[in-house]
Each structure stands twice: as C-alpha cells, then as structure tokens.
Amino acid sequence: MSASKRDLPMLPYEYGRHRSGSGVVGGYLLQRATPYLPPWLLTVGTGILSLPAHHLWADSAAASAGLTLASAALTATTWWAGKATTAQRRLHSTVTVGLATSWLTAAALAGPATGPLQGLYLIGGPTLAASWNIRHLLRTNTDPQNDGQGSGGLLEKVGLAKTMVIGSTVAPNKATFQLQLPPGELTADDVSKAAPRLASALDVSPTAVRVHPDPDSHARAQVTIVPRDLLKNTTPWPGPSAPGGSIAEPVVVGVYEDGTEAVLYFPGDPAKARNAMHLLIMGMTGSGKSEGALAALGEIASRRDVVVWASDPAKADQTLGPLLPALDWAALDMPSTTAMIEAITAAIPARTKWLAKYGYKQWEPACAETQADGSPGMPYLVCWFEEAAKTIREIDEDVFTGIGQEARSAGISLVVSLQRASGTQISTDTRASLGSSWCFGVRGEVDAGFALPDEALDAGAAPHAWRDKKPGYNYLAANGVPEQLWATPARSYLTSRDQLTQVATAFASVRAGVDAVTGQAARQAAGAAFTDRTRSPLTPSSPRTATARLTEESHPVHDIDDDHDDVEAEEFDGIDPEQPLAPVRTVLHFATPAPGRPPRREITTDEARQAMTDLLDEFEAAGMVEVGPKDFMDHCDRHGRTRGWVSGQVSAMVLTGRLRETDKAGRYRIIPQNQPVLAGV
Numbered sequence: 176m177s178a179s180k181r182d183l184p185m186l187p188y189e190y191g192r193h194r195s196g197s198g199v200v201g202g203y204l205l206q207r208a209t210p211y212l213p214p215w216l217l218t219v220g221t222g223i224l225s226l227p228a229h230h231l232w233a234d235s236a237a238a239s240a241g242l243t244l245a246s247a248a249l250t251a252t253t254w255w256a257g258k259a260t261t262a263q264r265r266l267h268s269t270v271t272v273g274l275a276t277s278w279l280t281a282a283a284l285a286g287p288a289t290g291p292l293q294g295l296y297l298i299g300g301p302t303l304a305a306s307w308n309i310r311h312l313l314r315t316n317t318d319p320q321n322d323g324q325g326s327g328g329l330l331e332k333v334g335l336a337k338t339m340v341i342g343s344t345v346a347p348n349k350a351t352f353q354l355q356l357p358p359g360e361l362t363a364d365d366v367s368k369a370a371p372r373l374a375s376a377l378d379v380s381p382t383a384v385r386v387h388p389d390p391d392s393h394a395r396a397q398v399t400i401v402p403r404d405l406l407k408n409t410t411p412w413p414g415p416s417a418p419g420g421s422i423a424e425p426v427v428v429g430v431y432e433d434g435t436e437a438v439l440y441f442p443g444d445p446a447k448a449r450n451a452m453h454l455l456i457m458g459m460t461g462s463g464k465s466e467g468a469l470a471a472l473g474e475i476a477s478r479r480d481v482v483v484w485a486s487d488p489a490k491a492d493q494t495l496g497p498l499l500p501a502l503d504w505a506a507l508d509m510p511s512t513t514a515m516i517e518a519i520t521a522a523i524p525a526r527t528k529w530l531a532k533y534g535y536k537q538w539e540p541a542c543a544e545t546q547a548d549g550s551p552g553m554p555y556l557v558c559w560f561e562e563a564a565k566t567i568r569e570i571d572e573d574v575f576t577g578i579g580q581e582a583r584s585a586g587i588s589l590v591v592s593l594q595r596a597s598g599t600q601i602s603t604d605t606r607a608s609l610g611s612s613w614c615f616g617v618r619g620e621v622d623a624g625f626a627l628p629d630e631a632l633d634a635g636a637a638p639h640a641w642r643d644k645k646p647g648y649n650y651l652a653a654n655g656v657p658e659q660l661w662a663t664p665a666r667s668y669l670t671s672r673d674q675l676t677q678v679a680t681a682f683a684s685v686r687a688g689v690d691a692v693t694g695q696a697a698r699q700a701a702g703a704a705f706t707d708r709t710r711s712p713l714t715p716s717s718p719r720t721a722t723a724r725l726t727e728e729s730h731p732v733h734d735i736d737d738d739h740d741d742v743e744a745e746e747f748d749g750i751d752p753e754q755p756l757a758p759v760r761t762v763l764h765f766a767t768p769a770p771g772r773p774p775r776r777e778i779t780t781d782e783a784r785q786a787m788t789d790l791l792d793e794f795e796a797a798g799m800v801e802v803g804p805k806d807f808m809d810h811c812d813r814h815g816r817t818r819g820w821v822s823g824q825v826s827a828m829v830l831t832g833r834l835r836e837t838d839k840a841g842r843y844r845i846i847p848q849n850q851p852v853l854a855g856v
C-alpha cells in the first residue's frame with residue numbers, strides 16, 4: 176500500500192457509495208484491519224509449514240544441517256538488507272526472522288508439539304506479530320519530528336520523501352519548519368521546487384509558502400508557511416517616519432505581513448557593508464507602482480539633506496502632482512527628461528571630485544553639512560524616473576547604463592520604474608547596474624524573473640500570483656534588506672493627496688536645495704533647461720513665495736530656512752512637548768536694556784537675503800576680489816542667521832553666477848554684476 180493511501184485512510188461514507196447496511200461496516204473494518212494482518216498470517220503460515228517439514232525431515236541429519244544453515248543465512252541477510260533502514264527497524268526485523276527460522280528448524284526436526292516448542296509458538300508467535308502491529312500503529316500516527324522514516328505523508332506527497340522535520344516554531348499565523356533532507360538525494364533546491372505543491376497540498380496561496388536554504392548546508396532548508404493573508408487591508412501612510420531627519424535613515428514604504436516596516440536605504444553605509452542603492456521598480460499596470468513611489472517620495476520629501484530630480488514623460492504631473500513643490504526638478508516631458516539625464520551625467524564627476532576633495536569615500540550625512548573650511552555641503556541626490564520605458568525608447572536603450580554604473584560613488588541614487596524589465600525594454604547592462612528591485616504584481620512567472628533575483632524566486636517569491644488583483648503588494652529585494660525578507664510579501668502604504676501636499680509644504684523650510692557643485696554641472700550640461708526648470712508653487716500657507724517659475728535667485732540653494740535651520744531642528748530631538756516642564760531651580764537676571772536703545776527687531780528671511788546681497792555689493796565696492804562665508808558671518812548682526820544658512824546663500828550666489836568657486840576651499844571670486852550670468856562658467 177502506498178504511503179499516501181496509508182496516511183489518508185478512506186472514510187466509511189466512501190465505501191457507502193456502493194454498499195449498504197452491514198456490508199458497509201464489514202468493508203470498513205476489513206479496510207482498517209488489512210495493514211495489520213500480514214504478521215499474523217506469517218505466524219500462522221510458519222506453524223502450518225512446520226507440520227510437513229517435520230514429516231519430511233524428522234530423522235534427516237542433512238536436513239538438520241541444511242535448515243540450521245538456511246536459518247542463519249536468512250537472519251544474516253535480514254541484518255544486511257536492513258542497512259538502509261533505521262537501526263530500530265533493522266534490529267526488529269533481524270530478531271523476528273532469527274526467532275521464526277530458529278523455531279521452524281527446531282519444529283521441523285523435533286516436531287512442533289515437542290517440549291517447549293508448542294508453548295513457544297503460542298506465546299512467541301502472537302507476541303512477534305503484535306509487536307509489528309504496534310510498530311505500524313505508531314508509525315501511522317507518529318510525530319514526524321521523531322520518525323526515522325522522515326515525515327512521510329505530506330512531504331512524501333510533494334516529492335520530499337525521507338525528509339525529516341528537525342525543528343519547528345508555530346506562531347498564531349506563521350509556522351516555520353527546519354527540514355533535514357536525505358543527504359545526497361535531495362537538496363534545498365528541491366524544496367524550492369516543491370513549494371508550489373506544498374502550497375497546493377496545504378490549500379494556501381502560492382505566496383504563503385517560503386523556502387530559505389541553509390547557507391551552511393545544502394541538505395537543510397527552512398520552510399515558512401503563513402496561511403492567512405494579513406496584508407488584505409490597505410494600510411494608510413502613517414506620515415513621515417523621520418521628519419527633518421537624514422536620507423541616511425531608513426525610508427519606510429510599507430509593512431510586511433507580520434506588521435514590521437518595509438524599508439529602503441538610499442545612501443550606502445560602509446560600516447554595514449552596504450552600497451548606495453539603485454532601484455528598479457517593476458509591476459504591471461495597476462499593480463501599485465506609482466502609489467509605492469509616492470509613499471517613498473513622501474518620506475524623502477520630509478528629509479533635510481536630499482534633493483530629488485524626478486521625471487515622468489508619460490503621465491506628466493498626474494502621478495507626481497502633489498509632490499511637485501518638493502522636487503528640485505520635475506521633468507514632465509521628453510525634452511526636459513533628456514536635459515535631466517545630461518545634467519546627471521555631468522553632475523557625477525563634479526560630485527565625485529567634491530567628495531574626494533573633502534576626503535569622503537562615499538556620501539554620508541556629514542557631506543550635507545558645512546565643511547570644516549566653511550564650504551557649503553552637498554546634499555544627497557535621488558534621480559527618480561517614472562515610466563522609464565518611454566525614456567529608454569525615445570533616448571537610447573543604454574541611457575541609464577552609465578549613470579547606473581557611476582552614480583553610486585557620487586552620492587546619487589537612480590530609481591527606474593517600468594512595467595516590464597524585459598530585454599526589449601531595458602538593456603541587460605542597465606538591468607545589471609540597478610542592484611535592487613521593488614517588484615509589484617506582474618503578468619507571469621517570466622516577468623517575475625526580470626525583476627527579482629533567483630534567490631528571491633527560489634525562496635518562493637511569486638509576484639505573478641498577484642498580477643493587478645492585489646495592488647500595492649510587493650517584494651523588496653534591495654540593498655540593506657535581509658535576504659530572508661526578499662520573498663516575504665509587503666504592502667506599500669497608500670498616501671492621500673492631502674498628506675503629500677502637507678509634507679511638501681510643511682518641510683519646505685527643512686529641505687535642502689541643490690548645491691553649487693551639482694547645480695553648476697547641471698547648468699553647464701543642460702543650460703536653460705536647468706536654470707529655468709519648472710518648479711511648482713507651494714500652497715499660499717507655505718513659507719516659500721508662491722511663484723510658478725522660480726529662478727535661482729528666488730530659490731536659494733540650501734534653503735534650510737530661514738528661521739529654523741537644521742541645527743536648531745536637531746536641538747529639539749528627543750523633547751516631548753507633552754511633558755510638563757521641570758521645576759525652576761535657578762533664576763537668571765538680565766540687565767535691563769540701556770535707556771534710549773531700541774529693542775532688537777527680528778528680521779525676516781527676505782530682509783536677511785537682501786542683507787547678504789547688500790554685503791556682497793559692499794565687499795565688491797571696497798575692492799575685495801574674493802569672499803567666503805566667514806566674511807558674511809563677520810557681519811551677522813546684519814542678517815542675523817547661522818553659519819549653515821549663510822553657506823547656503825553663498826552657494827546660491829555661486830549658482831546664479833554672482834560668485835565663482837576658486838581653488839581655495841571656502842573662497843569665492845566675486846563676478847562683477849554687469850557680466851552675463853553664464854560668464855563665470
């Protein structure tokens with residue numbers, strides 16, 4: 176009888192289809208008793224066989240020797256043949272054969288009823304038969320963990336015979352099993368191949384079964400089963416995870432099925448051996464790519480040290496709309512997308528040179544701060560290409576290849592979003608340079624292979640099971656995401672237009688503007704397409720002036736306001752405004768202002784900017800040729816701002832052509848005002 180039949184006994188009603196009354200009960204009992212009958216039949220058969228054997232060989236010396244030899248040979252053969260089975264079964268079989276053949280030899284020579292032989296038969300025969308019945312009974316209902324035959328049943332049915340479950344943990348909606356495969360017969364790859372059959376046998380979705388090979392042994396694997404889909408309910412975006420924080424902190428884009436956060440890491444981190452991320456976003460139409468992108472961009476827009484250049488030549492502002500005010504450059508048609516790519520290509524060497532000059536191996540949050548020599552910092556740059564298939568089609572199939580290969584070392588992350596990353600849509604070189612993938616539902620298994628690495632697919636990732644029926648479901652196989660999670664389904668947050676508008680507005684004063692190095696390179700490469708790039712007005716309540724087209728003058732570099740620069744923002748970290756204030760211990764008395772001296776007035780941001788412009792004019796009129804943030808700080812009573820703010824304004828002056836960088840760090844040459852803006856380039 177096959178193992179599957181043994182483990183799935185037929186139920187009485189199945190017999191009842193063709194029989195009735197006592198026939199049903201009799202048939203059922205016979206069916207249940209059949210596996211237990213063979214030992215009893217053999218016992219009876221041995222007893223019956225002893226009668227003719229005694230009749231033939233009672234007085235034969237030759238038969239005596241022959242029977243004894245046959246008995247020993249049969250016993251030895253049983254022991255030898257039992258090598259492949261468990262020690263317990265081998266011993267049980269050998270003892271049974273040894274006792275049965277010994278009794279038969281003695282009964283044949285002396286007669287079955289002679290001396291103790293009759294008693295031995297009547298007691299020993301049933302005992303041995305019953306011992307085999309007990310064994311069978313225990314094996315059928317055994318705990319798979321302890322069954323030397325492997326867990327049989329289910330595992331055998333899905334093609335993993337002789338596999339043993341050597342450990343398990345069971346949580347309310349998650350069961351994890353450690354499998355020991357028969358060495359030399361099965362590998363962890365076989366478990367991956369069996370995953371769909373396991374899902375079918377357990378009657379769960381294909382994405383509910385995941386396989387993780389043991390990195391130390393190819394004969395071991397872990398199988399995780401999550402029967403209930405906990406991502407069914409849409410999770411609204413809970414808002415920025417690190418408001419005013421650095422882009423180096425995780426960008427939270429959704430949740431995994433166990434409620435933990437699904438995160439992306441943009442800059443690299445040498446301490447964790449993590450590279451800067453280039454990301455491929457893939458999913459069929461309606462799978463939730465754009466919403467996922469908005470969740471990520473909403474997070475990025477709330478960080479202080481990152482600039483976003485985004486392109487969507489296909490849908491213009493349909494997707495990016497609410498976030499436009501938070502983007503330094505939004506290329507919403509093909510010509511400006513082309514210019515953006517040229518600008519990025521030019522910015523890579525300029526940024527890399529800047530990083531090398533200040534001793535950075537790669538971008539880190541300190542790069543965005545004012546440098547030791549007073550030079551303004553350089554924020555991280557995220558270049559986001561929505562509907563990238565159109566860009567590739569209309570510019571060049573390798574348009575992203577060079578950027579992908581070189582941008583990482585320049586503090587730039589490239590994000591390319593398309594529906595199908597097949598060879599006809601994106602070159603293999605570009606695909607290879609985008610190391611991370613964020614895969615939403617896809618049309619078929621082949622498409623899944625375009626987006627996800629083999630490790631994720633082998634572990635059970637099946638985005639084709641979702642297609643566009645489960646929007647927002649995704650797999651993240653990205654830098655910094657542990658490989659164990661690559662095949663774990665996540666669901667991206669769903670953002671509302673209001674939330675995104677609020678983020679774009681509320682963090683306007685925190686967000687960095689493009690730095691002078693990147694800006695200058697972009698201006699050289701893209702000219703007016705960059706300097707006159709379309710910006711979107713903020714809502715009237717926003718701190719920025721609402722103008723449809725901002726020029727460099729009115730959109731200062733490092734526009735880290737204004738009234739709350741990032742240094743000040745950091746000072747509030749860890750302070751809970753709900754907590755009552757600590758009791759007053761010391762009272763400081765300030766001198767009363769001198770009579771007749773007017774109280775100091777807070778100046779507005781526009782006034783502070785004007786003060787900077789006036790100062791530069793004065794420096795120029797006084798014959799100064801070079802200036803730096805330090806010169807402006809010496810007159811801080813005029814603008815009343817911190818060094819970080821002043822550095823940002825100096826960068827803005829570089830970008831507008833009023834100042835030009837020199838070989839000396841933190842020193843800038845004054846360009847006479849009547850010279851054309853681009854003269855200094």
Ligand SMILES: Nc1ncnc2c1ncn2[C@@H]1O[C@H](COP(=O)(O)OP(=O)(O)OP(=O)(O)O)[C@@H](O)[C@H]1O
Nearest residue numbers: 409459460461462463464465466646647667668669
């Ligand atoms: N995380 C999510 N949770 C719930 N619903 C979602 C989620 N993401 C997307 N959706 C729903 O799916 C719809 C389609 O999503 P989206 O526009 O992002 O798809 P897409 O992959 O960008 O499609 P296309 O390629 O056609 O632009 C959305 O309008 C929204 O209703």
